[in-house]
Amino acid sequence: MIVVDQLEALLFVSDEPVSIAALASALGLTEGQVEQGLEVLESRLEERGAIRLKKIAGGYQLCTKPEHAEAVANFLKPQRQRLGRSLMEVLAIVAYRQPITVAEIDTIRGVQSDYSVKALQDRRLIEEVGRRHAPGRPLLYGTTDQFLHQFNLVDLGELPPVPDGMSGVSG
Amino acid sequence: MAPRTVPDRERPAAIAALGVVAPPPIEVQTPTFDGSLGMLFQCVRDRKVDLMDVPLAPICEAYFLYLMNSPSVGLDEAAAALAALAFLLERKAWGLLPVAEPEPEIEEPLELPAPSVGQYNLAIEALNVWQEERSKTFFRSFEGGPDPYEVPYKLSDVTPTDLARAFERLLRRASPDVLQNLAAPRRSLAEQMSLVLKSLARKWLSLDLLVPPEISRSEAVYWFLALLELMRLGQAKARMREDEVEFALAS
Numbered sequence: 001m002i003v004v005d006q007l008e009a010l011l012f013v014s015d016e017p018v019s020i021a022a023l024a025s026a027l028g029l030t031e032g033q034v035e036q037g038l039e040v041l042e043s044r045l046e047e048r049g050a051i052r053l054k055k056i057a058g059g060y061q062l063c064t065k066p067e068h069a070e071a072v073a074n075f076l077k078p079q080r081q082r083l084g085r086s087l088m089e090v091l092a093i094v095a096y097r098q099p100i101t102v103a104e105i106d107t108i109r110g111v112q113s114d115y116s117v118k119a120l121q122d123r124r125l126i127e128e129v130g131r132r133h134a135p136g137r138p139l140l141y142g143t144t145d146q147f148l149h150q151f152n153l154v155d156l157g158e159l160p161p162v163p164d165g166m167s168g169v170s171g
Numbered sequence: 172m173a174p175r176t177v178p179d180r181e182r183p184a185a186i187a188a189l190g191v192v193a194p195p196p197i198e199v200q201t202p203t204f205d206g207s208l209g210m211l212f213q214c215v216r217d218r219k220v221d222l223m224d225v226p227l228a229p230i231c232e233a234y235f236l237y238l239m240n241s242p243s244v245g246l247d248e249a250a251a252a253l254a255a256l257a258f259l260l261e262r263k264a265w266g267l268l269p270v271a272e273p274e275p276e277i278e279e280p281l282e283l284p285a286p287s288v289g290q291y292n293l294a295i296e297a298l299n300v301w302q303e304e305r306s307k308t309f310f311r312s313f314e315g316g317p318d319p320y321e322v323p324y325k326l327s328d329v330t331p332t333d334l335a336r337a338f339e340r341l342l343r344r345a346s347p348d349v350l351q352n353l354a355a356p357r358r359s360l361a362e363q364m365s366l367v368l369k370s371l372a373r374k375w376l377s378l379d380l381l382v383p384p385e386i387s388r389s390e391a392v393y394w395f396l397a398l399l400e401l402m403r404l405g406q407a408k409a410r411m412r413e414d415e416v417e418f419a420l421a422s
Binding site for chain 2: 014015052054061062063064065066069072073076078082083085088089091092093095096108109110149150151152153159160162
């Protein structure tokens with residue numbers, strides 16, 4: 001059980017999702033041992049307390065349970081803003097079609113998307129991931145780990161399939 | 172590197188390419204070139220020295236030292252040196268630029284997806300649901316950093332427009348700056364913040380009372396920037412009183 005306690009301690013002090021490999025390296029264990037430990041920790045936390053283990057953005061992190069959301073929100077007073085329709089459209093298109101250029105996003109939406117792309121970049125939900133080898137070498141955009149984190153996703157493979165052969169991208 | 176005076180007889184005679192005035196006798200010493208700035212200019216122009224092997228930072232430093240240490244710098248001479256430096260910098264910049272790759276030719280039209288944002292409706296719904304779910308859980312770090320769209324401090328009843336008007340009024344009463352030596356050290360905003368902090372009090376003060384009556388425009392800018400930064404850091408606060416912004420120490 002000491003391994004489970006150690007895992008809990010590492011995850012408690014971590015301010016970002018921690019991969020199994022990083023946990024294994026820190027504790028001198030195999031990844032299999034860490035996975036077993038995490039399973040035990042997850043069930044132990046689910047049984048009691050206000051904290052749960054969450055697999056998110058390619059790693060594991062501790063978070064508060066949803067039933068305490070109101071109390072925590074009253075305490076932290078987070079100024080979260082839900083994304084509007086246009087931002088959500090652009091975000092979904094980038095998530096599925098990445099890497100993608102602004103011109104391609106414009107074509108899919110039928111309207112200009114420069115502002116939305118900039119706004120999503122400012123929110124660190126998308127980022128520049130390179131340039132397309134095409135005339136003008138336009139910038140390519142893709143989603144970030146912050147996107148996965150903000151939308152409760154482990155990886156991009158969790159995105160639901162969309163019609164017309166536009167399958168979700170692999171993480 | 173301290174500039175060293177070069178005797179007049181050693182100064183290159185033919186600097187006519189720069190104009191009628193030769194650069195001042197600024198001596199530069201680098202691992203690959205030892206001589207005057209004018210000589211370096213000539214050698215580079217005549218392709219006798221490969222500029223790629225000559226570090227320019229020490230030469231620029233020597234120029235600044237020359238400006239700062241020579242109280243009676245002639246404007247023409249200083250301008251000639253600047254022109255020589257600009258020539259060297261431009262030549263080196265061009266030399267350092269990567270060779271442009273030829274743009275690919277269009278063999279066939281790019282295949283762009285048809286306008287079909289409706290196909291993403293299901294995904295958008297899913298993202299909305301996940302965002303809602305996520306808003307009910309709190310993590311250690313991702314809640315900590317302020318959203319770039321949030322104002323990280325409370326401005327109470329003061330709007331950014333009010334602040335802009337106050338800044339405009341301050342600028343109106345400030346006097347134009349006296350021209351200074353370009354090489355003079357820059358002013359530190361941190362020092363200005365500590366000065367403003369000392370001037371702030373628990374009692375609310377308008378900008379007219381807070382800022383000294385005789386200030387230049389650049390000083391006015393520093394005062395206002397320091398005030399904004401102190402507010403951002405939670406050490407100062409602002410309020411509106413009779414169409415005027417007032418400032419005080421944050422409790």
